[in-house]
Structures are given as structure tokens and as C-alpha cells.
Amino acid sequence: MSFVQCIVAATLVVVGSSAMASGEETYQTVCANCHSKGVANSPQLGDSSKWAPLIAEGQVVLTAHGYVGVRAMPPKGGKPDLTVQGFSEALNYMVNKSGGNWKTPNGKILKDIEAEITRRQKGEKH
Ligand code: HEC
Numbered sequence: 001m002s003f004v005q006c007i008v009a010a011t012l013v014v015v016g017s018s019a020m021a022s023g024e025e026t027y028q029t030v031c032a033n034c035h036s037k038g039v040a041n042s043p044q045l046g047d048s049s050k051w052a053p054l055i056a057e058g059q060v061v062l063t064a065h066g067y068v069g070v071r072a073m074p075p076k077g078g079k080p081d082l083t084v085q086g087f088s089e090a091l092n093y094m095v096n097k098s099g100g101n102w103k104t105p106n107g108k109i110l111k112d113i114e115a116e117i118t119r120r121q122k123g124e125k126h
Contacts, residue, residue: 021086022089022093023089023090023091023092023093023104024090024093026082026086026087026089026090026093027045027090027093027094030077030078030079030082030090031077031090031091031094032045033078035094040072041072042072042073043098045094045097045098046097046098047098048098048099050098051094051095051098051099051100052099055095055098055099055100055102059088059092059095059102059105059109059113060109060112060113060116061116062091062095063087063088063091063105063113063116064113064116064117064119064120065116065120066087066091067084067087067088067113067117068117068120068121077090084110084113084114084117085105085110088105088109088110088113089105092104092105
């Protein structure tokens, strides 16, 4: 690779990664408004005793229910254009800072989350 090609490639990598918000960035810009301070009794980042029973619900169920909204927790964290993947990565970040050890959601997990969201939106209890 020439020097110029190398610079072009490096620039593309930087531009590409800034266009895709990471879980931490989404947490900081969306979720932290409430979850950094425990606003309205939201489980606070790092409060492992509050997060433990939520984490125990599992990644698919907790992500789907949070995305749809639970009591004072607004759907999509109050950001209407937040994708399932974006929400999931932000939650993954919060969970792993609060005593959990979840993996970045992959295609299979995202599909299961989508299915659970549909069930939840239909009002099926389980
Ligand atoms: C406007 C404030 C607010 C914002 C913004 C917010 N949350 Fe919440 N969240 C809450 C509150 C309040 C609760 C507690 C709900 C309850 O149990 O009554 C909560 C609960 C949750 C829960 C637990 C749901 C359950 O099943 O009990 C998850 C998961 C969650 N939030 C994820 C997120 C994520 C991820 C984001 C950012 C994308 C986010 N929240 C942004 C207020 C907020």
C-alpha cells in the first residue's frame, strides 16, 4: 500500500467508526440522563445490587422489555430513532458496568430480542 492509500484507508476507518455510535456513546447521550443519577428510581449505573435481579432476567428479555418501555422507563430510552441494536449495545454497556458479563449482541441475539419485542407489544404476559 502506498503512503497516500494508507492515509485514505485510515481516514475511512475514523469516519466509519464515528458514524456508528458505540454502546458507551449511546449510554452517555441517551441513558445517562436518568441512569447516571437514578432519576425516578431508575437502576443506576454501577449499582450491582439493583441490577442483579434485572440481569437475571437475561439479555433477550431485559433488552426487549426495556426497549418497549417499563413503567417510568420510556420506550427506546426516549429516543424514537434508536434502533434495537443501538439500545441493546447501550444496555450491554450498562450491565457490564453493573456486575454483569454480557456479550455484545450478535445477529442471533438481536433476532431473539426482536421476537420478544413483538410478543411484548402484543401484550402477551409470560
Ligand atoms: C427519562 C429517564 C430514562 C432514560 C433516558 C432511560 N431510562 Fe431506563 N429506566 C428509567 C426508569 C425510571 C427505570 C425504572 C422503571 C421502573 O421499574 O419503574 C428504568 C429501567 C430500565 C431498565 C429495567 C427495565 C425492567 O425490566 O425493569 C432497563 C433495562 C433500562 N432502563 C435501560 C435503559 C437504556 C438502555 C437506556 C438508554 C438507551 C435508558 N434506560 C434510558 C428511566 C430512564
